[in-house]
Amino acid sequence: MSWSILIVDDSSLIRSQLRAALEAKGVRVVEAENGSEGLWRARENLVDLVIADIHMPVMDGIHMVEELRKIPEYATTPIFILTSDAALSRAEEGKRAGANAWILKPVKTDLLWKAIEKALFGRASSLPAIQASAVSSPGSSNK
Amino acid sequence: MSSDKQVLVVDTANGALTFVMEELNELGFRVIWVPTLAAALEFIEAGPKLSLIVASSAATKKGGLEFLARVRDFAPDVRMIWGANADAPARDTPARTGASPDSLLPEPFRVDELRSAISDLLAEHFYPPAIADAVKRAALEVLGNVGGFEVDGGAFLVANQTALSDLSAVIPFSGGASGHLMVGLTSADARALFQAFLPGVRPIRIDRMEDLVGELCNQILGRINSFFTERSVSIQHGTPIFIRAAGSTLRYPGRQPSFAVTLKRGETRVALEYYLGQFDRATLQAPVNTRVLRLGEIRYL
Numbered sequence: 001m002s003w004s005i006l007i008v009d010d011s012s013l014i015r016s017q018l019r020a021a022l023e024a025k026g027v028r029v030v031e032a033e034n035g036s037e038g039l040w041r042a043r044e045n046l047v048d049l050v051i052a053d054i055h056m057p058v059m060d061g062i063h064m065v066e067e068l069r070k071i072p073e074y075a076t077t078p079i080f081i082l083t084s085d086a087a088l089s090r091a092e093e094g095k096r097a098g099a100n101a102w103i104l105k106p107v108k109t110d111l112l113w114k115a116i117e118k119a120l121f122g123r124a125s126s127l128p129a130i131q132a133s134a135v136s137s138p139g140s141s142n143k
Numbered sequence: 144m145s146s147d148k149q150v151l152v153v154d155t156a157n158g159a160l161t162f163v164m165e166e167l168n169e170l171g172f173r174v175i176w177v178p179t180l181a182a183a184l185e186f187i188e189a190g191p192k193l194s195l196i197v198a199s200s201a202a203t204k205k206g207g208l209e210f211l212a213r214v215r216d217f218a219p220d221v222r223m224i225w226g227a228n229a230d231a232p233a234r235d236t237p238a239r240t241g242a243s244p245d246s247l248l249p250e251p252f253r254v255d256e257l258r259s260a261i262s263d264l265l266a267e268h269f270y271p272p273a274i275a276d277a278v279k280r281a282a283l284e285v286l287g288n289v290g291g292f293e294v295d296g297g298a299f300l301v302a303n304q305t306a307l308s309d310l311s312a313v314i315p316f317s318g319g320a321s322g323h324l325m326v327g328l329t330s331a332d333a334r335a336l337f338q339a340f341l342p343g344v345r346p347i348r349i350d351r352m353e354d355l356v357g358e359l360c361n362q363i364l365g366r367i368n369s370f371f372t373e374r375s376v377s378i379q380h381g382t383p384i385f386i387r388a389a390g391s392t393l394r395y396p397g398r399q400p401s402f403a404v405t406l407k408r409g410e411t412r413v414a415l416e417y418y419l420g421q422f423d424r425a426t427l428q429a430p431v432n433t434r435v436l437r438l439g440e441i442r443y444l
Contacts (some may be wrong), residue, residue, distance in 0.1 A: 013341065013355050013358045016341055017341060055361065055382050084365025084366070085365055086369035086436040087377070089372075091436070091442055091444060094444060095444035100444055101443050101444060102436065102441075103439075104436040104440050105362050105365070105439075106362060106439060111441060112441075
């Protein structure tokens with residue numbers, strides 16, 4: 001069974017780049033241009049993982065994640081924020097909204113793929129284990 | 144931003160430097176005009192905050208070298224642009240003496256030469272080297288994703304208006320500092336860059352190239368903002384505003400000039416214009432106590 005991933009970004013360039021990289025790995029990709037459309041697509045297609053930008057028109061990524069977490073089917077779905085915002089204080093906002101990872105653009109697709117595999121394999125086999133390993137200590141990074 | 148943005152223009156009453164005064168005014172300087180070197184010296188010795196003196200050859204024909212020496216003694220930090228009359232004997236030009244101006248320009252002044260001289264001498268009044276470096280570094284980091292870009296001929300300041308490229312994107316920012324970043328490319332350059340970012344994708348429609356320009360603007364501004372975040376200055380930025388207007392001029396109300404820099408890779412050029420309207424210079428000295436993510440870093444939450 002192949003994974004499905006929802007990409008929510010107002011940049012068609014980013015969506016195209018991610019789609020090309022993910023489809024090459026056999027992933028089924030669903031796209032949305034903003035948070036509002038992202039919520040709609042997420043309800044329409046139950047996806048395994050969500051990658052969302054922050055700065056988007058109509059509904060921003062933080063608000064979308066908050067709303068997504070209210071949907072029972074998405075209570076534990078891995079959600080990655082892919083953004084140009086490097087401030088850790090903003091990452092804390094993402095964490096409070098329910099995101100699992102904060103990734104700074106532009107990201108190398110092989111690193112992103114490793115993070116996706118880590119999240120999805122962990123989720124499929126042992127969710128508590130992936131949650132424990134996913135907590136970074138302050139000042140550290142996980143590439 | 145700076146409290147010493149005053150320029151003293153020394154020129155006889157023939158108005159040869161009128162356009163220079165207008166240009167400096169456009170760049171956000173308060174311009175003071177005096178007709179003689181004696182009046183200029185009197186003004187300088189009163190101790191005003193002054194960043195630049197522009198003097199015509201007509202005004203400095205007599206006593207110019209003495210004036211230069213006095214200014215160097217009294218206000219060594221003041222930068223000087225001096226007009227050189229092509230007809231003047233070489234022995235009379237200040238470059239051949241001990242005291243010399245920072246820039247010696249042939250008269251009549253040409254706008255591009257004057258702008259270049261002002262930029263070289265005064266850029267740090269508006270954009271301290273730390274910020275100028277942050278802008279260049281951010282652009283090189285983001286464009287480094289496709290490799291091979293370099294800063295083309297340094298950076299320069301422009302007045303509060305700019306000639307637009309075929310495809311431009313502007314993102315305003317606000318918070319502890321406010322302003323905007325604009326990125327502009329010609330259609331041909333945008334097409335070439337799009338192919339570098341997404342090889343094999345056809346057709347390359349104009350809206351997709353525009354989207355590339357917007358995304359570059361977004362990512363570069365994000366990197367510039369991290370410079371401020373590292374200094375505990377919080378900045379928020381929005382989504383891009385797109386402009387398709389080759390050959391047109393964008394004019395915006397601002398009290399400072401923009402910091403402009405062009406990056407190139409082969410024949411491809413990316414033009415950046417960074418406008419910083421408000422920020423507290425003291426923050427540049429503040430201890431770095433806010434960690435930011437590195438490019439491409441993944442932080443698990």
